[in-house]
Amino acid sequence: MQKILISGASVAGPVLAYWLKRYGFEPTVVERSPALRKTGGHAVDLFKPAMDIVERMGLLGQIEAHKTGTDHLTLLRDGVARRVELEVERVMHAVSDRHVEIMRDELSEILLSASSGEVEYVFGDSIASLRQDEAGVDVTFERGAPRRFDLVVGCDGLHSNVRRLVFGEERQFSRPVGAYLAVATIPNYLALSDRTFLVAGVDRLAGIYSARHMDDARALFLFRSKRELEYHHRDVARQKQLLREAFAGMGWEVPRLLDESDRASAFYFDTITQLHLDSWTRGRVTLAGDAGYSPGPAIGGSTSLAVVGAYVLAGELAAAGGDHVRGFAAAEATLREYVLESRKFALMAARKLIPGSKAALWAFAQSVWLFNHVPPSWLRLLARLSRSSVRLHDAFVLEDYMGAKAQVRAVPAAHVPA
Numbered sequence: 001m002q003k004i005l006i007s008g009a010s011v012a013g014p015v016l017a018y019w020l021k022r023y024g025f026e027p028t029v030v031e032r033s034p035a036l037r038k039t040g041g042h043a044v045d046l047f048k049p050a051m052d053i054v055e056r057m058g059l060l061g062q063i064e065a066h067k068t069g070t071d072h073l074t075l076l077r078d079g080v081a082r083r084v085e086l087e088v089e090r091v092m093h094a095v096s097d098r099h100v101e102i103m104r105d106e107l108s109e110i111l112l113s114a115s116s117g118e119v120e121y122v123f124g125d126s127i128a129s130l131r132q133d134e135a136g137v138d139v140t141f142e143r144g145a146p147r148r149f150d151l152v153v154g155c156d157g158l159h160s161n162v163r164r165l166v167f168g169e170e171r172q173f174s175r176p177v178g179a180y181l182a183v184a185t186i187p188n189y190l191a192l193s194d195r196t197f198l199v200a201g202v203d204r205l206a207g208i209y210s211a212r213h214m215d216d217a218r219a220l221f222l223f224r225s226k227r228e229l230e231y232h233h234r235d236v237a238r239q240k241q242l243l244r245e246a247f248a249g250m251g252w253e254v255p256r257l258l259d260e261s262d263r264a265s266a267f268y269f270d271t272i273t274q275l276h277l278d279s280w281t282r283g284r285v286t287l288a289g290d291a292g293y294s295p296g297p298a299i300g301g302s303t304s305l306a307v308v309g310a311y312v313l314a315g316e317l318a319a320a321g322g323d324h325v326r327g328f329a330a331a332e333a334t335l336r337e338y339v340l341e342s343r344k345f346a347l348m349a350a351r352k353l354i355p356g357s358k359a360a361l362w363a364f365a366q367s368v369w370l371f372n373h374v375p376p377s378w379l380r381l382l383a384r385l386s387r388s389s390v391r392l393h394d395a396f397v398l399e400d401y402m403g404a405k406a407q408v409r410a411v412p413a414a415h416v417p418a
Helices: 012-022 048-056 060-065 088-095 104-113 161-166 236-246 254-262 302-319 324-353 358-373 376-385
Strands: 003-007 026-031 043-046 072-077 083-087 100-103 120-123 127-132 137-141 147-149 151-154 174-187 195-201 204-209 216-224 267-275 285-287
Touching (some): 003 012, 003 147, 012 026, 043 302, 048 060, 048 302, 060 100, 083 088, 083 358, 088 358, 127 161, 174 254, 195 358, 216 254, 236 254, 324 358
Parallel strands (some): 003 026, 026 120, 072 195, 151 285
Antiparallel strands (some): 137 147, 174 267, 195 204, 204 216
């Protein structure tokens, strides 16, 4: 039975662990955090292929029970009194035939629950070094004893530790899209339950939303900068300073949102970055999710892509009988077009969501108004005819690895080619 180490227990990691276990592998998941976060995170989207996968995992009921329920959006332009309303599901139905918005940390907890009784999860530790040879990978940890595995998969996000150790420093592969994202957990002082408020200005967008089952809310900030901002991804004080500078002088509730973000119980800030690697594999080590092919957090459907990527990686490795050379290559070939289309969509979304001029800002508001008034059938038709790949998720066809490629059983490690 092949032993496979997975770094990261957020989204791709638990999905990969679940399917590897089903196919006869022995996965172990190591996660730097001491425990799963309970703050809720920020809202993420699951589109049709990801929804199909969680249904196959027996998790559909839990996922749907935790959907945010933020079905209404109010858009304001900074300094303009007129508001524009939008029923969010009208747009989502045009983009995908199956969709749920859910808080990221709740999604992680649900995904992990599917395999927590069968898979070894090690929290509060991280990989310190990796050394490959023809037969396996020797792994040392920051806290735990050294261990040996047949394969290692980095599912540890945009700032992947596994990628750094095996592929090199992040700057070699990162391609910033010129925008930044911040999310803060704040009091739900507007008593929101099913509505998102957004205020847009040139090169910046701020908002607040909650979910029907949450007591708190999330402050959301998206903005562009003409220069690359200097900060470390763990330097929260510097990040909050940069956020205040970016949104200085903006009206509506933005000053209150910034004040609340300064006191936030949980705060996230990062550049929206794509990763461009020629291959996601080096020998017996491969990457999945944002660690390998981030299309851009919050704008490229990266959560759905992570779920699909993990499912495909497990399935192709199993279909190859445990031959990692064939399995890894097949997974990359299967996912490549989906990843490329997600990158294109993210670049388009960044331009639309963060207008770069007053004219673009006006056009953004008009498009939101139009979405709310065009018949849903027209929206779906326009989406299908669009050249911007807005239905890229539904275009991906999932393989049934338990069916069509059903001769999927992992071979003993001694029989696996190097």
